[in-house]
Amino acid sequence: MTGAGAEAGARTGAGSGAGVGAGAGVGTRSGAGAGAGAGAGTRSGARAGAAEYRIEDLAHASGATVRTIRAYQDRGLLPTPERRGRANVYREAHLARLRQIADLLDRGYTLASIKELLEAWDAGRGLGGVLGLVAEVQGPWTDEEADRISRRELDERFGGRQDDEAIAEAVELGVLERVPGRDDEFLVPSPQELSVAAELHAAGVPLTAISGHLRELRGQVEHIASRFLEFTTEHVFARYLGHLPPTDADAAEAAALVRRLRPLAQQTVDAELARAMRTFATRHLHHHLGAEESAITENTTRPVLLPARTTQAVQDLVGAERVAAFVAAAAEREVQARTLDALASSHAIANEVDQKG
Numbered sequence: 001m002t003g004a005g006a007e008a009g010a011r012t013g014a015g016s017g018a019g020v021g022a023g024a025g026v027g028t029r030s031g032a033g034a035g036a037g038a039g040a041g042t043r044s045g046a047r048a049g050a051a052e053y054r055i056e057d058l059a060h061a062s063g064a065t066v067r068t069i070r071a072y073q074d075r076g077l078l079p080t081p082e083r084r085g086r087a088n089v090y091r092e093a094h095l096a097r098l099r100q101i102a103d104l105l106d107r108g109y110t111l112a113s114i115k116e117l118l119e120a121w122d123a124g125r126g127l128g129g130v131l132g133l134v135a136e137v138q139g140p141w142t143d144e145e146a147d148r149i150s151r152r153e154l155d156e157r158f159g160g161r162q163d164d165e166a167i168a169e170a171v172e173l174g175v176l177e178r179v180p181g182r183d184d185e186f187l188v189p190s191p192q193e194l195s196v197a198a199e200l201h202a203a204g205v206p207l208t209a210i211s212g213h214l215r216e217l218r219g220q221v222e223h224i225a226s227r228f229l230e231f232t233t234e235h236v237f238a239r240y241l242g243h244l245p246p247t248d249a250d251a252a253e254a255a256a257l258v259r260r261l262r263p264l265a266q267q268t269v270d271a272e273l274a275r276a277m278r279t280f281a282t283r284h285l286h287h288h289l290g291a292e293e294s295a296i297t298e299n300t301t302r303p304v305l306l307p308a309r310t311t312q313a314v315q316d317l318v319g320a321e322r323v324a325a326f327v328a329a330a331a332e333r334e335v336q337a338r339t340l341d342a343l344a345s346s347h348a349i350a351n352e353v354d355q356k357g
Contacts, residue, residue, distance in 0.1 A: 053090040062098040069098070077101060077115055133246075133255040141262060147191045149176075151184045157198045158207070166207045173214060221269075228265045236261070304331075 059066045072078045078097055081088035097118070104114045154176075155162050170176040175194060177187040188194050197210050233241070240246055240254040304327075311323060318326045 051092050053095070055088060055090065058090045058094060058098070061095055063102065064098055072098070072101065075111060075115065077111065077118065133251040133258070136255045136258040136262075142190075142266075144190055144192060147188045148179070149186055149188050149194075151186070154186065157194075158201050163207065166211075169207075169211050173211060173218075175214070224269060225265065228268075232261060 053061065055066055055069055058064075059069055062069075064072075069078065073080070078094055081090045081094065083089075100118065101111075101114055104117065105111075109117070149157075151167075154167070158166070167176065171178060171186075174189065175197065177189060179185045179187055197207075197214075200210050201207060236257060237254055240250045246254065306327065314323050314326050
């Protein structure tokens with residue numbers, strides 16, 4: 001079995017080890033107490049604490065498949081079982097180890113990383129700090145709580161019209177998530193983001209423009225996040241990540257730093273965004289007010305009567321709304337051309353007079 005297949009197989013039915021988390025499945029070195037009640041009906045009659053399992057029984061108790069268990073053995077993730085006749089005999093330590101692996105897979109670790117962590121665990125190094133660091137990084141990075149919204153409420157917030165294409169795009173972008181078994185209800189990971197989209201749409205921005213802007217914005221924000229992580233890794237976290245897996249103490253200290261530094265990224269972006277918005281909004285406003293003042297000044301000049309044929313020709317060329325601007329630009333260009341001709345002519349006459357003199 002490939003590594004990907006083993007990981008997928010381990011997740012199947014992993015819930016049968018419910019209650020095994022960072023404290024239970026991972027915190028029990030020998031396996032005693034981790035799943036002491038699980039699989040009780042499959043034991044071979046040994047006394048409590050010395051349970052024995054055939055591979056099929058171990059698969060049933062752990063939620064993993066027989067094929068997955070064998071793949072773990074091949075990769076060195078499970079201790080070698082006792083050979084008894086033609087059968088392998090597994091014990092509580094194997095069950096605890098399978099639950100450790102399932103727990104770490106659920107936390108996002110690859111099998112290669114899990115092997116390194118378990119080797120460190122077997123060597124006497126704790127995993128509590130490492131798992132605490134993982135929890136800090138993979139936990140929520142915002143205080144905002146997800147919400148649910150019905151299809152009817154969604155349609156009402158966006159103009160009262162059903163738009164299946166817009167819904168599909170919102171799901172693709174992660175603004176909405178479908179609820180299994182509920183076609184008329186959606187999970188909203190960020191209610192604030194959905195509210196922004198609703199306000200923009202109410203102000204007249206098309207949904208296609210909103211989704212396009214979100215895609216562009218997301219790419220830019222992901223670049224900012226990547227740079228912030230590179231920056232903090234280089235100057236703060238490199239000393240904790242020099243050896244893999246990190247020691248329990250280093251991982252715990254790094255987790256504390258993540259808690260301290262996590263708000264800084266958002267605070268920095270908020271401050272810089274506020275500064276940039278003020279700068280560009282002011283510049284934008286001055287530009288348009290200046291253009292309006294120029295237009296008012298220009299409109300104080302005397303209107304010029306043009307032949308209807310000329311006006312129609314200009315309108316056919318540039319459109320009715322641009323006739324005045326075109327005529328003004330053409331007149332200005334003609335004035336400039338004649339001014340240049342006059343200057344050149346004056347210079348030529350002056351040279352001729354000098355030569356005759």
